[in-house]
Amino acid sequence: MARINHDTVELWQGWQRRELRVDRCKDCGTWVFPPRPFCPGCWSDALVGTALGGAGRLVSYSLPRVAPGSPPVVSGVVALAEAPGVRLLARIVGIEPERVALGMPLALGWWEDDGGVYPQFGPVDAAPARPDGGAVGGVADEGAADGGAGEAGA
Amino acid sequence: MNGWERAAIVGIGWSELARDSGVGPGSLIARAARAAVLDSGVARDAIDGVIGVYGTDSPTLWPGYVVDALGLPDVRWWDTAQPPSVTALSTAANAVLTGNCDYALCYHGKYRWANTSVVGRGDPLRQAPAHEFDPGLDHALVEHGGSMLWAARVMREHMARHGSTREDFARISVNNRTNAARNPRAVFRAPLTVEDYLAAPMIDDPMCLLDMDAPIDGALAVVVTTERRARDLPHPPVLVEAFASALPERNDGLLWPEADGLAARRAVANLFARSDLTPADIDLAYPYDGFTILAMLWLEALYTGPGEGPALLRESWSDDEQRLRLHGRVPVCTHGGNLSEGRATQGFGSVIEAVQQLRGDAGDRQVDAARSAVITGGMAGTNRSTILVSG
Ligand SMILES: [Zn+2]
Numbered sequence: 001m002a003r004i005n006h007d008t009v010e011l012w013q014g015w016q017r018r019e020l021r022v023d024r025c026k027d028c029g030t031w032v033f034p035p036r037p038f039c040p041g042c043w044s045d046a047l048v049g050t051a052l053g054g055a056g057r058l059v060s061y062s063l064p065r066v067a068p069g070s071p072p073v074v075s076g077v078v079a080l081a082e083a084p085g086v087r088l089l090a091r092i093v094g095i096e097p098e099r100v101a102l103g104m105p106l107a108l109g110w111w112e113d114d115g116g117v118y119p120q121f122g123p124v125d126a127a128p129a130r131p132d133g134g135a136v137g138g139v140a141d142e143g144a145a146d147g148g149a150g151e152a153g154a
Numbered sequence: 155m156n157g158w159e160r161a162a163i164v165g166i167g168w169s170e171l172a173r174d175s176g177v178g179p180g181s182l183i184a185r186a187a188r189a190a191v192l193d194s195g196v197a198r199d200a201i202d203g204v205i206g207v208y209g210t211d212s213p214t215l216w217p218g219y220v221v222d223a224l225g226l227p228d229v230r231w232w233d234t235a236q237p238p239s240v241t242a243l244s245t246a247a248n249a250v251l252t253g254n255c256d257y258a259l260c261y262h263g264k265y266r267w268a269n270t271s272v273v274g275r276g277d278p279l280r281q282a283p284a285h286e287f288d289p290g291l292d293h294a295l296v297e298h299g300g301s302m303l304w305a306a307r308v309m310r311e312h313m314a315r316h317g318s319t320r321e322d323f324a325r326i327s328v329n330n331r332t333n334a335a336r337n338p339r340a341v342f343r344a345p346l347t348v349e350d351y352l353a354a355p356m357i358d359d360p361m362c363l364l365d366m367d368a369p370i371d372g373a374l375a376v377v378v379t380t381e382r383r384a385r386d387l388p389h390p391p392v393l394v395e396a397f398a399s400a401l402p403e404r405n406d407g408l409l410w411p412e413a414d415g416l417a418a419r420r421a422v423a424n425l426f427a428r429s430d431l432t433p434a435d436i437d438l439a440y441p442y443d444g445f446t447i448l449a450m451l452w453l454e455a456l457y458t459g460p461g462e463g464p465a466l467l468r469e470s471w472s473d474d475e476q477r478l479r480l481h482g483r484v485p486v487c488t489h490g491g492n493l494s495e496g497r498a499t500q501g502f503g504s505v506i507e508a509v510q511q512l513r514g515d516a517g518d519r520q521v522d523a524a525r526s527a528v529i530t531g532g533m534a535g536t537n538r539s540t541i542l543v544s545g
Contacts, residue, residue, distance in 0.1 A: 060314075060411050062306030063359035075303050077409055087409040097359075102314045 007035050010049070016117050018110045020054050022083050023047040031083040054108020055081040056088070056121060063097050072097050078106055078121050094122035161247035162384035162391035162545060165194025165377035166506050169263075171341050171495055175371035179265040180215050182373035182498075184223040187261050190375035191224070195388040196257045201226050201377070203255025205246045207262040207500070208234035220261065231255035237262065238442065239374070239502035240531035240538040244397040246378040256379060263373030264498040302366065305445040306358040308411040312447060313360060316461030320360070323446040324351035325467045325478065326486075327364045327493060330443060332477045334490025336519045339503070341370050341496045347476070365446045370496030374506055384545065391545035392512045395431065395526070398424035399538050414448070414533045418455035421530070421537045429541055431526060433457055436541070438511055438527035439484050440504035443491035452530040453486075488519050501531040505542075512544045 011034075014021040023032040025039035026046035038045045061076035074092035091111070092100060106121040167189025169175070169182040183206075191198060204217035204226070217232035231254040235241040239262040246260040312318050328348055334340035346364065354362040384391035400420030404410045426432060433456045441452035454463040457480060470478045478486045489507035492499055508527035510516040530539040 060307035060311040062303055062310060062361065063356070064303060064306075065355075065357050075307075077307060077411065089409060102311070 007037070011035055012116070014049075015110075015119060018117060020052045020108060020119060021049040022052055022080070022086055024050045024083070031086045033083070033086040050083075052080060052082045052108075054119070054121075055124075056106045056108070057081065058092065058100065058102055058104045058106055058121075059087060060102060061092060061100060074100055076100075076121065088119060088121075090118070091120040092122070093120050159251060160381045161250050161378050161394040162381045163243075163376050163394065163505070163509050163542070164379055164384050164387045164389060164391055165190045165192070165196065166375070166509050167191070167193055168339060168374040168506060169372055171339055171370055171372035171498055173341060173368075173370050173496075174266070177371075179263055179371070179373070180219055180223060182265070182371060183215055183220060183261050183263040183375070186263065186373035186375040187220055187224055187259055190261075190377050191259060193389070194257075194377035196377055196379070198224065199227050201257050201259050202229055203231040203233075203246065203249050203258035204229050205233045205235060205242050205249065205258055205260045207237045207239055207242045207502075215263070220259065224259075226259075229255075231258070236536060237264075238444075238500040238531040238536060238538070239505065240397065240529055240540050241536075242502075243376065243378065243394070243505055243540060244538055246376075247394045247397065250378055250380050256383065258378045259375060260378055261373060261375040262500060262502040264369075264500060265371050266369045302358050302361070302445075304411075305366070305447055306361040308414050308451075309360050309365070309445070309447040311411045312450065312461070316464065318450065318461075318464040320352060320362075321348060322464040322467050323365060323450065324348040325471050326443065326446045326449045327351050328476055329478045330487045330491040330493040332475065333485070333488050333519070334494030336517070337489045337494065337507075339506075340490045340494040342368070342490075342494045345476070361445065361447075364493075367444050367492040367497040370498045372496065372498030374499060374502040376505060376509070381545065389515075390513050392509045393543050393545045395541040395543045396425055396428035397538060397540040398428060400424055415451045415454065415460055417533060417537055418451045418530070419460070421539050422452075422455040425528075425539045425541060431541060431543075433528065434481070436526045436528045437484060437524040438488060438508060438521060439480060439486045440491070440501075440508060440527060440529040441486065442501055442504075442530050442532055443487060443493050444497065444500065446493075448533050449487075449491070451533070453480075456528065456530070457481075485521055488516070488521060501529065504529045504531075505540075508542050512542060 025044050026048050027044040028042040030039050030041035056078040059077040059079050061074050066073055076092040078088050080086045105124040107124050109120050109122055110117050111120045167186045169185040204220050206217050208216055221229050231249050233245050235245045242260050246258040249255050249258050328346050331346040334343045351364045354364045356362050400417050402416050402420050404413045441449040443449040450463045458466050470480045495503040511524045526543045528541050
């Protein structure tokens with residue numbers, strides 16, 4: 001069960017509908033995540049929940065040890081292409097751990113257990129926009145990793 | 155000399171540091187606190203401030219417990235601080251400089267609670283991810299997340315961006331263990347080689363067992379007063395030349411691994427802005443080493459640009475000594491760091507060690523003519539760093 005509170009329950013409820021909604025400031029365009037009471041850029045209270053498709057790129061990941069015989073787990077940080085400056089912590093699935101590369105493009109999916117529905121990410125089937133050798137550069141260039149983040153997301 | 159009055163560390167003490175102390179956390183803290191007061195030469199009844207590390211990450215005991223356990227009759231100031239421990243030291247320094255108290259007892263303790271050492275109970279060097287890896291990853295929603303996964307992602311990114319290798323991180327691990335061989339406080343003192351490191355089991359790939367400190371039981375304490383009062387006490391005072399922090403935007407290292415290097419660089423800049431000393435002047439370096447990647451980032455913040463730590467480590471490595479000498483001179487973590495003293499210390503071991511070195515009282519670990527030390531603590535969101543100098 002997620003540890004939700006008054007400030008995060010709306011996001012959590014969106015997940016239960018398999019919907020990723022991120023607040024965006026109506027006045028200055030800043031994407032706001034995790035949920036905050038008002039825009040940290042301009043202090044406007046006008047935040048608008050915006051549903052995202054969930055395209056992203058992998059910022060970093062680790063492979064935590066799991067119980068013997070259990071499937072491997074890839075625990076990653078994903079930068080969302082549609083919302084510069086927004087990142088999610090999520091499982092990376094559908095790919096062998098040794099093929100995971102920093103900067104790789106990812107697509108949003110969902111998984112669930114008894115406690116609820118959670119986002120996860122998997123590889124994009126189409127040819128990656130960035131060749132394998134460019135993965136490192138993709139991370140070093142934060143703008144690219146974070147969906148072309150401008151001032152608003154930095 | 156920084157131009158304003160300084161606080162001084164006048165007493166140090168510690169409990170046994172052990173994988174299984176056989177006593178409760180309160181006993182450890184009380185023993186360390188009593189030892190520090192006795193070492194200081196300050197009369198028990200003159201201790202009028204108590205400051206403890208009392209963070210959510212570090213279940214420990216609040217100052218009232220220490221007042222009762224030590225029978226302190228007239229404490230007029232108390233406070234608590236988040237780990238790691240330099241935060242408590244600086245809070246104590248502020249308290250004596252503002253006059254809220256004259257002699258502050260400052261402590262840190264940590265204990266192998268069941269929830270911080272589940273699998274490790276039978277084999278304390280093992281830190282299986284079970285207790286930190288939350289299969290729901292629900293900390294993406296809220297404020298909590300396992301520090302091990304966070305550090306592993308920072309390390310992964312460092313390797314990918316800057317080309318650091320496991321051999322580079324091994325040098326930090328081996329250096330600290332080499333130094334720990336001469337530190338009777340250290341829990342892990344058996345020598346290590348780079349080959350041992352490379353053969354160690356992966357815990358959270360790319361982090362292996364020897365990249366992380368292990369949970370232990372223990373407590374450490376110091377007595378802090380002003381420089382002026384320190385002159386009347388038995389030990390040569392060790393002065394708190396400066397301390398500083400930084401909270402740059404994007405402190406959430408869980409999502410922003412690169413924030414950690416930025417926080418370290420800003421904290422170091424803020425620290426040296428408060429002193430005439432420069433990093434090159436410092437004789438002893440104590441980068442926080444709860445994870446080797448943190449030590450890497452702190453060394454970069456102190457001595458190089460981002461990503462240049464591996465080159466610094468390669469240049470500074472002595473194969474003969476199996477340890478680091480930065481710029482051919484400066485030893486790193488002369489006591490072996492958290493990696494050797496264990497996770498009960500959370501940086502406070504560096505404070506105790508630096509005081510011993512700067513007093514000239516470090517036994518066969520003594521570094522000749524050591525007059526200054528830099529101690530960095532924590533990382534983004536929890537960093538606090540200090541420069542200590544001989545008085
Ligand atoms: Zn705004």
